[in-house]
Amino acid sequence: MTTSDPTVTEENTYDVVIVGGGPVGLLLAYQLKRFGVSACVLEQHRKETQDAYGRAIALFPRTSELLDQLGVIEPMLQLGFSCRNSVTYKDGERVIPGRVWTFMENIKDTAYGFTLVLRQMYTESILREKLQSVGATYHQGTECVGFECDEGTAPDGYAMTSTFRNAATQETFHLKSKYLIGADGGRSFVRRHTRIPFEGDTSEDRWIRIDGIVETDMPVTRAYGAIESRTHGNVLWAPLDHGATRIGYAYSSEIATKYPDGVTQDVAVQEAIEAMKPFKVTFKEVHWWTLYTIGQRIAKTFSTTNNRIYLCGDAAHTHSSGAAQGLNTGIHDAVNLGWKLALHIRGLTKPEVLETYTAERLTAVQKLINYDKDIAMLMSCKWPAWYTGDPNADPHLVLGQIFDKAAAFNTGLGISYPENVLNDTTSASWCAFMAGSRPPDVELRMPGTNQSIRLQKITPNLAKFWVVVFTGSSKPSIQRTLLKLQRYLRDTAPELTSHKSIEWLTITSTVGCSPYEALGTSPLGNAYFDAAKPSAHDRMGVDSEKGAVVILRPDGLIGATSAVEGGSIREYFSRVLAF
Template sequence: MDPDSKTTEYDVVIVGGGPVGLLMAYQLRRFGISACVLEQHEKETQDAYGRAIALFPRTTEQLDQLDLIEPMLQLGFACRTSVTYKDGERVIPGRVWTFMENIKDTAYDFTLVLRQMYTEAILREKLDSVGAPYYQGIECIDFKTEESAQSESHPVTSVFKDKKTGREFQLKSKYLVGADGGRSFVRGHAGIPFEGDTTEDKWIRIDGIVETDMPITRSYGAIESRTHGNILWAPLDHGATRIGYAYSAEIAARYPDGVTQEVAEREAIEAMKPFKVKFKEVHWWTLYTIGQRIAKDFSAHDRIFLCGDAAHTHSSGAAQGLNTGIHDAVNLAWKLALQIRGLARDDVLKTYSPERMSAVQRLISYDRDIATLMSHKWPSWYEGDRDADPYLLLGEIFEEAASFNTGLGIAYAANSINRESPVDGGVAPGSRPPDVELTAPGTNQKVRFQRVTRNMARFWIVVCTGDVELTRTSLLGLGKFLESAAELTAHEAIGWVTICPVVGCSPYEAIGMQPFGDTYYDPANLAHEKFGIDSRTGGVLILRPDGLIGTAGPIDGPWVKEYLSKVLKL
């Protein structure tokens, strides 16, 4: 980028080149939107390892749908088991991380552990492959929005400074996204309050190659200590391990000169007793203060948006930080893309902030409790026996929040794109449908539902046929309706898929007519059952581009058109 050149225009300018900013830009380019990323740090001089490590199932599903997951699977550690130790003895059943062992209805029935350094490198490579500009050492120092600008113009003017040369330049864009971390310049300059607090609790995280006599080492571990909190033992990529523990005031008093790597190692060794631990290599360590904060709004002036740590910060206790940021980016990207391309109605983009704020508020409420309990303290609301074991309550909270931790149970309330469904017992609008296995015509090969609907720039109309005789009239009626509704079959933001419980020599013969889009078989009625669709009468699901249910109903054209006309410009 030449600071002396004329002001450059983009659809979206993204401030912050961490994983969330990189993912935003990558998606937007895939969806046909011009975007660039500007990062104030030189990544080569930042901490090489550390930071976020855990990608939970819903996150990996989203990365799969964006064609990102394969290189991560090659490098990461797939963890499916957990272990809890207390006083050197294994606790059965375990506590805290046991939700990893009972993950259903997804191909990603594990936690993918991959240090952020590798995640970012993969995202930068992918970003380069789609031709999105990425710049380092560039700091955002100002921006302003022209309130009266036309919707198709570039009303945001942002000012950047090259930190090496000191030269300043401007960019114009339709939207500006702040993915610039907990100290976000974008959030502060937009005047969005960052509400919440910090505590007196501090934690240490230290990564490296270790030797230990602990019996089970390649499972996500919780080692229960009275002096160092609920100790995290996390197997990492490349044979490494992370140890995390509470750095209490009592421990800090032993080190009046502050914390060094030597101190971090020494206390990690102390924390793990009676197990022996030896660090062969230390890759990274940090000491940080626990707190929970959330932006009062995730958008400003309808042109400025916040994602990731710029919008919310919390402890690493439940390992949700990067996952939550990725969910922000996925939720926002398709809405921005459809808005910029002139395909979506304005109400669609306006759902970003309330949808993501609702999920983050739940996380922060939950995080306050687990962060306190992990430090071997009781939450302020607790009125039970203070001499009891707080780790028992910690385990209960993790168990109750299992579907939230995996991300598979995160759901959004009714709004302009999540419409109440008339299908009894179906998957609720705003929720994720199970990723069931279907059968491809001819080859009878298994194919996952999310693979069939993985184009995240479209609303998917999923026609689930039922008994051939019972549904023939409905299917013929839908086909007839679509003959005069080309806006539903030719629209670039609408895709069609047919799921049929009858296996035929061809899709045409299976349903007795031309199917709607590609057809896949559901011979065991598993998809119908999981989606809450009567296998006799069938039904229609409408998926949002991010794979969540928008609504559902009978096999009928008018209501499908009515729904789509309120979210898309038909």
């Protein structure tokens, strides 16, 4: 990873230039480089002088799955706190059942049945190391001050010329690229310079977040907590990495009147202590604190009309930390854009595939924005505009109900995308899950060793589509079906087995000493035995007699389902891939 400053006169050229070296920009660059595309990340701040801790902390299960598929999760698991429990207190008494964070105790169909809590400083450090491991270029202390697009450039040409300024020397230099990505936060220069409207509003509500090492007499401390305070809203208690804790609370106008000189660290500590009453809290160390205003904003589009400039993360959308979705949503942006951009640049997909980025992510983010507005209001002990019930009711009860209803969204496991060129929802449903949704991470068995292995470990995000063939249960039927499909691939559609972006996988409920003996013929790609209980066929809703084909996108979502025959498979890929 290059960290030295570019020379003023040198004109460097990359496939993609990314403005912003936070987690979203780093992960996007890592993917692109890993997938064979050149990328350069430029970060305005010097990380050694920026906030040491703070900011985003929670990685929910679907985010962890994506990071796992990209080979990033293991060092995070080594440092982070795996939180599987929640607790709610009101007037010093534990509320049973709890409210708000209880969805974390009912996570299913994933190896990551917990929330991984890791402060952003450590997340960024790990991602910078990953970026270095793939030889990507990274500059810090470098500000983007301008860019322009040559509209006359060929589609695969270097249309973007960006200008950057070295913060230390004030010298400027230029970079050329095919694409420019704005991952530069809520005040994004890229978004503003492109004149993409940032729609939404800012409320009058303010929250404080403070991290440190604390001592308390609260009975349960290493669980995600919601303390229902009469004065400080729904108080967050979040166990952090390295034995630290985050306390978050509403800094109301009533509280603010106590401090006419403004908020200091001492004020943040004192009000955290007040917020936690009747429990006693003592801060042994303070690592970081912030006071910020709540608001929800979303870019009108996440890409320019010529599809040369894209927005990711906070540059595209901002919201409260109430549901702890900010970093998760940004990572989902980066993963969604990363594989689509890489395959497009390498000439492996149709242009329509890249165009799905904005539509898919806008759909998911708009749901979050709508949901976040209600959460932020209720956490501040205020009623949303739509509420017509008893104004004297307990807003914490409604808050708990909203979190419960949105559990699948919170974990990320239930996020899905509508029909488009990638998501063939009109095809006959050959399994229980629709195109555009995430399938369960089913358990399979390794031939020979009989070791358990998860589907997502077999189909990592390598910028490839996976054609997963679930065979029937009758060996003669399996032989006929596979041989017919193999002949079709050999004689009619050989491009489906030679394309760089297609991998094949066979899952069979018949078990033998080898895949060949279990099937009575050679499998398509590697084969795994469906010997777990419940079976993968049952979990996926695949007919055990007929079998089915499930095409997985590079991000692990279902692209299409069909019978075990070549015509439907070829039809799907004819719309998606360039042959």
